Amino acid sequence: MDPPFSTDTTLRSWPDTTLRSWPVAEDELPVAFECNNQLRSPESDIQTFLAVDLQTPRLNSLRQYLWLAGLMQPARSLHRQQLLGRVICITERPQEHLVWHENSMFIKPLPEYLLSFKFWSINICPHEALYRSALGLLWSYTWLIRSKSDLKIAHETGLLPAAVDWPIWTLLTQQILKENHEQLWRDIDQRYTYGELRLSRLNTLARLGFAGFSLRNAVRGYMTGSQRYTTLFERNFGWLLAVFVYITVVLSAMQVALATGRFENDLQFQKACYVFAIASIVLVLAAIALMVLDWFGLFWFHKSR
Known part of the structure; x- marks a missing residue:
């Protein structure tokens, strides 16, 4: 498996290192991530961090029922989301990406490491599950950002780094979309064969045990809302x-x-x-x-x- 864009298109170029597979870029990484109710440093276990930051195991457990929560079509672009009166809410959990509830649309900011050809080659491409999830997340942004107005909204809401201007984004999008559509459809994680997913229906599916019965699912559903x-x-x-x-x-x-x-x-x-x-x-x-x-x-x- 190869990165979805060429070395000429890469937007991030971290320093070379021969002893570590994780290029150092502290200002572009989270300080910590949660795993098994503990905070850990991304540098301490890169594969675990990437699994938490990219993969959607809960949605995959509902894969055969996702047609009840959404359609197999691209998500609406950002300016259309605002036109529908939806407020873009930032979430760092990939399982909440493109999930909507009432007038809110939850979107995960595009991780900056996904803009590096070298990072893809070293840390993502050798691992099929990570590759499929990362490719799906990156592809979902071609749905959200289709015009300059979408890119402006992405910058204002913090979904994309400010350094990603229109010429750069156009070049990146063209390289992703030039891939064979049917092959791309097979390569991405199954979650991304669906666009927007309705939270109320995901909660119902989780509470009814379609994702595996547990007391936690019965009480909290797929995504916890108000605690009152x-x-x-x-x-x-x-x-x-x-x-x-x-x-x-x-x-x-x-x-x-x-x-x-x-x-x-x-x-x-x-x-x-x-x-x-x-x-x-x-x-x-x-x-x-x-x-x-x-x-x-x-x-x-x-x-x-």
Whole structure:
């Protein structure tokens, strides 16, 4: 496997080194990355860092169900995202790249090491999984930045380094797109056969166990949103309010009907009113009990984490 662009197009050229495979460029690397709930230096384990920074194992576990969350087509360009009223939110997690929720679009800034031919040759090309993920991430930027207005937005939001101007980006994009499309489609990670993915549906897939059942997936879904209990109950139990309103209207109508005296001798109607009233009381008590149990369960779940 070869880098997706030539040595003439490379935008970053780090110093040569014979003892280390990681070229030194401290100002272009994160200070630390999280792995197994611990902070580690990228230089201490380059392959682990690249796996965390590029690969999308959770999305890959949902690969055969991604058609429920998105379409197999390129993501909209940045200026179209803004035209739709979406706010571009920066995320450093590749599994959240091009995931949208309501008026927010999560995008991972393009890592500057992906602009170096040498870095590709030494650290990415020898590893198929890394290569497929890196190529997919780089290719996704050809979707997002198609015009000068897109490039301006990318600079303003910090998605691309300021040094990447229009002539440089045009040259890089042309070299990526000149590759055989069918071959490129086979080379990229399967996540990038889809463009934008809807977060609400990813959360549903994760909670239903399509990514493997676990208590964490059941509670947090694919991507955790608000940590406030109020928001959680409004989102998951808001429909109960509509049910309670409907029950109240029906009970009031039954009460009026009985008060008219017309159904005074209608035992079937009176029995139906009785059963519905008892069922309504049971439903309300069950809903309250469920909400209380849910609150205690979430409290202990977060307390134990």
